[in-house]
Amino acid sequence: MTTGSQFRTDTVHRLTRKGHQLKVRVDDLPGGAEYGFVLVAGDIADGCLVRIHSRCVYGDVLGSEDCDCAAQLDRSLDLIQAEGSGVLIYLEQEGRGAGLVAKARGKNVQEHTGVDTFSAYQALDLKPDSRDYLLAIVALLRLDLESVRLLTNNPEKIRPLRYVGIRVEVRPLLISPPNDDVRQYLEAKRIKRGHLIPEELTAPETAAPNPESQSMPLVGYAFRAPRWRTPKLPTRWDPRRRTRPEPARAALITLRETDFDTVTVWEDDDRPAAPRTRGVRARLWQGIKRWWSATDRAQGFAGQVPPRVA
Numbered sequence: 001m002t003t004g005s006q007f008r009t010d011t012v013h014r015l016t017r018k019g020h021q022l023k024v025r026v027d028d029l030p031g032g033a034e035y036g037f038v039l040v041a042g043d044i045a046d047g048c049l050v051r052i053h054s055r056c057v058y059g060d061v062l063g064s065e066d067c068d069c070a071a072q073l074d075r076s077l078d079l080i081q082a083e084g085s086g087v088l089i090y091l092e093q094e095g096r097g098a099g100l101v102a103k104a105r106g107k108n109v110q111e112h113t114g115v116d117t118f119s120a121y122q123a124l125d126l127k128p129d130s131r132d133y134l135l136a137i138v139a140l141l142r143l144d145l146e147s148v149r150l151l152t153n154n155p156e157k158i159r160p161l162r163y164v165g166i167r168v169e170v171r172p173l174l175i176s177p178p179n180d181d182v183r184q185y186l187e188a189k190r191i192k193r194g195h196l197i198p199e200e201l202t203a204p205e206t207a208a209p210n211p212e213s214q215s216m217p218l219v220g221y222a223f224r225a226p227r228w229r230t231p232k233l234p235t236r237w238d239p240r241r242r243t244r245p246e247p248a249r250a251a252l253i254t255l256r257e258t259d260f261d262t263v264t265v266w267e268d269d270d271r272p273a274a275p276r277t278r279g280v281r282a283r284l285w286q287g288i289k290r291w292w293s294a295t296d297r298a299q300g301f302a303g304q305v306p307p308r309v310a
Contacts, residue, residue, distance in 0.1 A: 007040065009025065012024070022041050040086075044086065051073070051088050051152070054094070098121065133157055152196075
């Protein structure tokens, strides 16, 4: 069992979290408290769980739902508490090392331009990520840890530990995005910083079909608004001009003479009068046909006898 020969022991106490108690001890990071602290839970050994976490005031303190920082910290502490031991290294590197004011300026750029957080930093002449993990490495070496299970999605935290000879087993923290802002944030981290986040976790959600919003089946009668089309003039001897067709035949002629834009559906009891539902352009076309018929009669065509149709 590793105890850490350079780690203080006068800070051991019980921590109650989510109804359970856990023995912890705390020490400052090498260099002083302004750089962060180390929290050791239980009796650690090689292969214990380790979380290296950078401070996020918005998420950790204010409960912001614009990032996954608080969710990752909470998940890490849940895993450490369930196992009974582990290490939390809390770094004072707000805003990916740029500070809280720079982080707020970046959010202002995001809201006004719609770019992601890394592009917003570049627009402000800031590095997308200026954090370093040297003090975290020194803290782990002081704890005499030769291997760890690292709770992270960030490859920039994995490489430095392996560089100094610490064996690292990566345990990704897969957080389901609670809203579209977090989903876009995770997508930017995956694409631009190479975070170990599955693509399907950041894919836009497909809305489940709402039964109440489904189109109702066509019932009753459908009258549709016609578009203008070049009329096909019947010949002067067309028998349809001399005799009034039966209602069924008239309905077929009406549908053939119109083109369809929209459909209005109603029940039999609510069916309006047909001429009123056909639209202005349809009534105009009927008026033009009546005018043509009147013109033909004025020219004497109405008195001619049409040939018999077999």
